[in-house]
Amino acid sequence: MIEVQDLTKVFRKPVRGSGLSGMVKTLFSRKYDEIRAVDGISFTVPDGEIVGYIGANGAGKSTTIKMMCGILTPTSGSVRIDGVEPYRKRRQVAQNIGVVFGQKTQLWWDIPLVESFKVLKEIYQISDADYAGRMAFLGEVLDITRFLSQPVRTLSLGERMRADLAASMLHNPRILFLDEPTIGMDVLVKEKIRQAIHALNRTYGTTVVLTTHDMTDIEDLCSRIILLEKGAILYDGPLKSLKNRFGNLKTLTLTVPAEIRAETAPRLSPELAISEEDGRLVLRFDADRLPLEQVIQYAFRELRAMDMKIAEISVGDVVKTILEQQEAEHAETI
């Protein structure tokens, strides 16, 4: 079980001047900026759950994960893994967790994959029987047997990620932290990795916390998501009810006469967003606030619609919209 209580992390970063003159200035003085990467978050993850930990770049995902595995110390608040604070008793917790950072590998770059596994076997004190059994299982689920004798640097991104997953599962950890496990992979490889995560979760009851940018990852894997914005939790709960939380969002796609344009069309209400896509008008609104009936009438009468398609916005779209907004704000602040 993972318990996170009022977790906060503040970084101090030296302010560097830009350009050559700024460089010369930092040679003589140094100022610091305080960045609250994680700001007082709390949640609990029970055993066997798969949690999607999502948010835009810079929302504080990696920082939280690093605190949960003990390589960052919280500024305040606490993390407990089965009752133990990982940044205090790192070695004790290390035996019970597996970690994969999508961008970095824990495998040794230059040697055949199987040699890395042999070292990990000794590091985690895995018995010969357990090692053989798990290698057989992981070899099948992750399909890594084929390239066991190849040096890691010759593996493709997807192969390397599967190898890294296997490495992090070798000692049968109770909790698996995955930071961007599908980043930069094509659809088929992503699918393979998702199946593997499912299989691990079912077979060993492993708790999985994963961060991702991929909506399909979330929809396929996660029974629960934690949505993060600027270091604070925006939403925590099952994927299904996320939608209700952000209203009963619907889109109407209309075919209208050419003279009706999005900018000049008569308005019904500020609650209704009108845009043009592929020569059609798209109306977005929250059906709880603006009755569907009223919008349809407006579409026929005022906009002279000739054809109409009604769609509910999918959960994926909701999350995507939230993330895109965050990214846009993040980009502006930089």
Add this chain to the structure above:
Amino acid sequence: MLKRYKPFLRAGAMDTLAFRFNILMWALITVCEVACLVFLWLAVYRSSVDGMDAVIHGFSFREMISYVVLTTVFGFVTFNNSTLWNINTDIKKGTVGNYLIKPISYRGKFAATSLGSLLTMTALFGLPLYAAALLVLSGLGFLPDLAFPGFFAHLGLFLLSGLCASLLNDTISYVFGVLCFYTSSGWGLNSLKETLISFLSGTLLPLAFFPAGLRDVLSWMPFAGMSQDPVLILMMKYDLATSLRCVAVSAAWIVALELFAKGLFSRAVRKVTVQGG
């Protein structure tokens, strides 16, 4: 044409400024190293037949100390070069290919970065360090009085030979960098390069101490021009004719090595084995 290389010139200058702490630590390391050499030479001259007034292979004790100090400053200002490592990184990451399709030459990029670094180092550290070293050394009577205007001619030739030394160093780094294509890693080649240069350029010991045959061969090699010759020009131990000859030899070697590097690079690229796929 040259404008394209400006960003790299700038990058070289930035890298050099980036770590003030490193420069302080370097100064400490260097003072320790120079002190060790000074004590060694002190013992050597004391132990010689003529005692402290001895002139060994053309160097009095005071000239030897000046030589040690000035080669150290010269090395710090001139050999600030990461060409070999950058090529090595490009090879390991498989990014060499990216440069082949860009409109700038791979070689030109490194030359520009090195020049940027040389200019910054000279302006920021070189001028004060040389000035301080020369004033202190001649003030102590370790160097002959700076006799003007003859000194200006030597100073000019020194700056010219310093530029040659920097270019030679960059070219040799580039050649060794390209050799990384064949060894897949730069550690060994880098230490081989450093060893070769420090021994054969007279940084470790003036070439006058070497046996006669070796000394003659080395006077026609590119190495002496990378450390010993510029420093001896500055110390006015060389007359103008000898100084000019040194600069000419260096210039000729730059051309020859560049041509060699060009051939080597195109051969190496043909057998590029991209790492990591």
Add this chain to the structure above:
Amino acid sequence: MRYVHLYFTCIRRSILSRLEYKKDTIVALSSFFFSNLCSLAALYFILQAIPALAGYSLPEVGFFYGFSMLPIALDHLFSDEFWLVAYRRVQEGDMDMFFLRPVPVMFQVFAETFQPEGFGELIVGVALISVCASQLTVTVSIGAVAVLCVGAVFGAVIITSLKVAMSALAFIFKRSGPLLQVVYNFSAYAKYPLAIYPAFLRALLIFVLPFGLFISLPVDTLLTGSHDPWLLSLAIIGCAAVFFALAVWVWTRCERRYESTGS
């Protein structure tokens, strides 16, 4: 026992990695060899010009030089990864993997790299000692041989301890490579007889950064019988014990300060 087994597993891995770059390893080994030869040649050229250095003959100076390589080589074999910790790994947040495993971090750093280049130094050192010793006319006592062995082995322990302590500071300052370099470079002073240095430097090299204690004094003991070999051995072993304990203490204190990078 577990850690012995684990150590050999890791070292085997390190050698396998090195063998992936056979050509580079060969170039590195030969350049190391060559670099030592160059320094020796320089020293030889200098000594050609004078009858003796501060009273020491050419083979005697050579013996100092050769013996100084032994503890340095032994340290080089086993603790090369600490350079990377001091210069790069902490700064780049590249220590995460060590901290995510249920094994002490210091052990993992030792086990990460076995540096065969140390053998090159060892061979040159032993060869030089042998050549120089054959030209010396000293009576060799058991005590002198013992103190030389103690100096080489426990000297390596002292060098490694200094390295561990200095690189541990990277956990606080992000980068301690240059500092480590300053301390380590003092070993260069011990290549020559202590007699060429002024008194304060001699004291520094015996009591503070004790390269003189385990290199120069044992050789002096062999050449001139200047010290009691058994007492000197005891002093070196005691010094090594203190330095090692201090190094472990500094490392464990600093290690707690490690933080991964933010993003």
